[in-house]
Structures are given as C-alpha cells and as structure tokens.
Amino acid sequence: xxxxxxxxxxxxxxxxxxxxxxxxxxxxxxxxxxxxxxxxxxxxxxxxxxxxxxxxxxxxxxxxxxxxxxxxxxxxxxxxxxxxxxxxxxxxxxxxxxxxxxxxxxxxxxxxxxxxxxxxxxxxxxxxxxxxxxxxxxxxxxxxxxxxxxxxxxxxxxxxxxxxxxxxxxxxxxxxxxxxxxxxxxxxxxxxxxxxxxxxxxxxxxxxx
Numbered sequence: 001x002x003x004x005x006x007x008x009x010x011x012x013x014x015x016x017x018x019x020x021x022x023x024x025x026x027x028x029x030x031x032x033x034x035x036x037x038x039x040x041x042x043x044x045x046x047x048x049x050x051x052x053x054x055x056x057x058x059x060x061x062x063x064x065x066x067x068x069x070x071x072x073x074x075x076x077x078x079x080x081x082x083x084x085x086x087x088x089x090x091x092x093x094x095x096x097x098x099x100x101x102x103x104x105x106x107x108x109x110x111x112x113x114x115x116x117x118x119x120x121x122x123x124x125x126x127x128x129x130x131x132x133x134x135x136x137x138x139x140x141x142x143x144x145x146x147x148x149x150x151x152x153x154x155x156x157x158x159x160x161x162x163x164x165x166x167x168x169x170x171x172x173x174x175x176x177x178x179x180x181x182x183x184x185x186x187x188x189x190x191x192x193x194x195x196x197x198x199x200x201x202x203x204x205x206x207x208x209x
Contacts, residue, residue: 020059023048028070032116042153075138089149099196103189114184118177143169163206175199
C-alpha cells in the first residue's frame with residue numbers, strides 16, 4: 001500500500017475526518033484558483049481556518065499526498081453536481097439538457113476556471129504519473145456515466161446497433177473539455193456550445209434509418 005493509500009484508509013474520529021475534509025476542500029479551491037504550484041501550505045492553513053503546519057502534516061505526509069486527495073475530491077464533486085443529469089442521460093433531449101447545464105454553469109462562473117479535474121490534469125499529467133493515473137480514473141467514471149446513457153438509448157433502439165457508445169461518450173467528454181478550455185480563454189461559452197452541439201448532432205444521426 002502506498003503512503004497516500006495508507007493515509008486514506010486510516011480510521012479517523014468524526015472530528016478528525018471533518019478537519020481532513022476541511023483541509024482538502026480548502027486546498028481544492030486554492031489549487032483550482034492558483035494551480036498546484038501556486039498554492040502554498042501557508043495558504044491552505046489560512047483557508048482551512050488557521051490550522052498549524054503540524055495539523056496539515058498529521059493528515060498528509062507531504063503536498064503530493066494532499067494533491068492526491070484533492071484529485072479525488074474534485075472528481076467526486078463534479079460527479080455529485082452532475083448526478084441528477086448523468087443518471088438519466090439517455091435521450092437526445094437529456095444530452096441537450098446536460099449541454100445547457102454545462103454552459104449555464106460556466107456562465108455562472110463568468111467563464112473562469114475551466115474544469116477542476118482537467119485543470120489538474122493539464123498541470124500534473126507530464127510530471128506526476130500517480131496524479132495522472134488518478135485523474136484518468138476520475139475521467140473514466142465521468143465517461144462511464146455518459147456511456148451508460150448511450151447504451152440505454154441503443155438498447156431501446158434509439159441508436160443503431162452499429163453505434164459505439166464508448167466512442168460517442170469519449171467524443172462528448174473530449175468536446176466538453178476542449179470547450180471548457182476555450183471558454184476559459186475567450187471568456188465566452190460559444191465554443192463550448194458549438195463543440196457539444198456538434199457531437200450531439202452527430203449522435204442524433206446514429207438513430208436507425
């Protein structure tokens with residue numbers, strides 16, 4: 001068992017778990033805003049309620065292990081926010097509603113920040129293999145939720161038997177990530193709308209003739 005895994009599996013008191021959760025949430029917010037490299041331990045201490053360094057290192061042996069926890073936190077948060085839509089992403093209308101929700105979410109954020117998981121991936125993928133693996137796992141869970149809805153559509157006969165839910169789910173998630181990045185750069189959601197709408201339009205052509 002690796003050190004981060006050992007830390008995750010260690011039994012904590014309810015108070016200890018609450019403190020650990022507060023540290024992770026504070027670190028996640030800061031790393032989303034400033035990046036991993038731009039987030040100092042002192043910043044996390046202050047954001048988590050004025051904790052001491054010893055309190056941080058009681059739960060995380062180093063910054064790298066804290067980053068692993070932040071990745072898991074961001075993946076869970078993304079999926080939790082989208083669960084009501086992802087749970088029934090099994091029609092063109094549902095896909096369009098999901099697209100609209102993603103656009104509305106970015107508009108509510110003034111198009112700042114992009115994807116919390118994607119941002120971590122862009123910063124860490126080339127230099128931290130363990131972080132990259134965990135980010136891949138988060139994206140896999142996200143893609144699986146989309147994939148399951150497309151499988152349901154195919155099983156009902158709304159998509160042709162030749163349609164590949166894996167390829168279509170991958171295309172949707174990739175369009176989302178690219179669209180989020182362009183939205184962040186341009187401060188406008190048009191690219192995100194265009195990318196998702198193009199893939200959804202393609203999916204709609206996969207219905208049996």
